[in-house]
Amino acid sequence: MTESLTGSPTESPTGPPTGPLAEPPSPSAPAASSEVVGLLLAAGGGRRLGGCPKALLEHRGELFVERAARALRNGGCTRVHIVLGATADVVRERAKLPGCTLVDNPDWHEGMGSSLRAGLASLRGSGAGAVLVCLVDQPGIGAAAVSRVRAAFRSTATLAAATYGGERGHPVLFGADHWDGITVSATGDRGARAYLKEFAAAVTAVECGDVADPYDIDTMSDLTHLE
Secondary structure, rough: OOOOOOOOOOOOOOOOOOOOOHHHHHOOOOOOOOOOOEEEEOOOOOOOHHHOOOOOOOEEEEEEHHHHHHHHOOOOOOEEEEEEEHHHHHHHHOOOOOOOOOEEOHHHHHHHHHHHHHHHHHHHOOOOOEEEEEEEOOOOOOOOHHHHOOOOOOOOOEEEEEOOOOEEEEEEEEEEEHHHHHHHHHOOOOOOOHHHOOOHHEEEEEEEOOOOOOOOOEEEEEEEHHO
């Protein structure tokens, strides 16, 4: 299974958010925007899929990258940034991604952490209040889960994540106050796992098991999920 951006389950109760979130120890700035931007990590090379980048896999007539971008938009993200890496030029040529900001990650081979850092860097100065992150290799997560997690946004101090039977997964939402800390901690394939563990008490868990299926497409055998 692909290393998760989020890692181990949160200790917060499952279900839709019902109250204000705990503030982080040192918020960088007061809430400046209610905009939540979608961030799709789609840079992987698909080594265990015979070298086919996951962004270029197809399901029901759509490329994975197109399907995930649509889910972010339909789920309420006003803008979508997509991080590309392996065969980025081919993805740009083949994929229909109108209105999306495409971000190149030349260090994609270093792991998910590098893509998360590249994506957050692309949002500097955007004025967004939060970013909602999805992974391109999880086609079972659609607009309904995006919408639920997006609704957890309260301020730039917000941390929220989808859960599936109490186990934390994606999408995950990071308020802008957290971007610097996540950038520092995101290395290798760990993504934001260490950061979310450190601030577990502040993470709002949003149960999405009834509207999404968080399987990963990592190997050829995983393609059976698409049948």
